[in-house]
Amino acid sequence: MSALISKPNASDVARAWVLLDALTDPEIPVVTLRELGILRDVRAGDAGLEVVITPTYSGCPAMGQIEDDVKALLKAHGLQGRVVTQLAPAWTTDWMSEAAKDKLRAYGIAAPHACASSGTGAASVVQFAARGAKPEVVHCPQCGSANTTETSHFGSTACKALYRCLACMEPFDYFKPY
């Protein structure tokens, strides 16, 4: 860092927003960090810009990459800043825009359902149905069929589960509601 760090002005913040708006997720490159709800804020700090991001899954290995990508982008355009990680409010897939969900589907990933309402107490913290109950319908992103089945609770990244379409027989990822 040079000694010439000064408080950024409004035009620096606006420039940073434009740049960061285009920054995509390292693992799902068709959606931007802002669309996913990971990029929370850009603001002027006393020693440069502060880019506020929130982690998705606690152990998501992409978070380090995301922080590096943000820093590299700012630096490449002559902006000084740091990344601030903010935990609350906790990230949720409910923040994902409809446009982002459409992009996911076009990319072959089924978009997340809305999260079940949260509350307190044993009845609300345990959010699954007993065996035999009808599971939530996840539509195939390839052919749109509702005739799909879960292959695995976990998939290629922390945020996804593995499904299979029984109509077109294609396997696909489902972005889990979080």
Add this chain to the structure above:
Amino acid sequence: MNTLKTQHSTPNAPVDYLLHLADNALILGQRNAEWCGHGPILEEDIALSNNSLDLIGQARMLYQHAAELQGGGATEDKLAYFRDVPDFRNYTLCELPHTPLMSATAQGDRDFAMTMARNFLYSSLMVLVWDQLQNSKDAQLAAIAAKSLKEVRYHLRHSRDWLVRLGDGTDESHAKAQAALDQLIPYTQEFWARSPHEAAAKANGTGIDMAALQNDWNQIVDEALQEATLKRPADGGFVPTGKQGLHSEHLGFVLAEMQSLARTHPQATW
């Protein structure tokens, strides 16, 4: 990584209490990671690695918070890699091997039923704990709880599903699931035992009343066991003391493997 500073106008959780929560997650995460590359099927290999990733991620957030409160040059890595057995505050349940219980130097095959039964018993507790800790007066702990709850709900779904499949499966899978429960349930008595750091956390409004969760936990466990056609063994016998730093012989072996790299290269950064 820069973390937003905690509002220090609110009380902070006792460091030992944060370490108790962090150590549970780290040690179980380390244990479950032992399945990486050895899962019974590919999907479960991936599932257990994902489970570990979540738990170690939770542990990191808790260690970062504890290190900030502790000061004196503490870091998440120092807390994870440079403390010894008596310093760890995890439940004894979390450090047990995946093999049916035997001496720590004995070799045996990992038993998937033991893994799933433990994940079920622990996740059933933690959905309740994280849910309550969302209201902790320690704002950072409350934020960590809100994230962890989302993850542990999914772990519970996964492990409960397997417990039912194994219990209500073949004679062999039923027998293995029952044997795993018979061995592990007595260790859950530690959940309800008193400890100084839990009492201190409850007293300043950053912790919770564990005893008040017992009925809800029993309900979650009993419903799953009924569906799985498994019998709940009676409580009784020795109440483990891991969260007070008095561990089984197994933890030292876990730490030896987990900490050896960091201790060989104490100045390394990545």
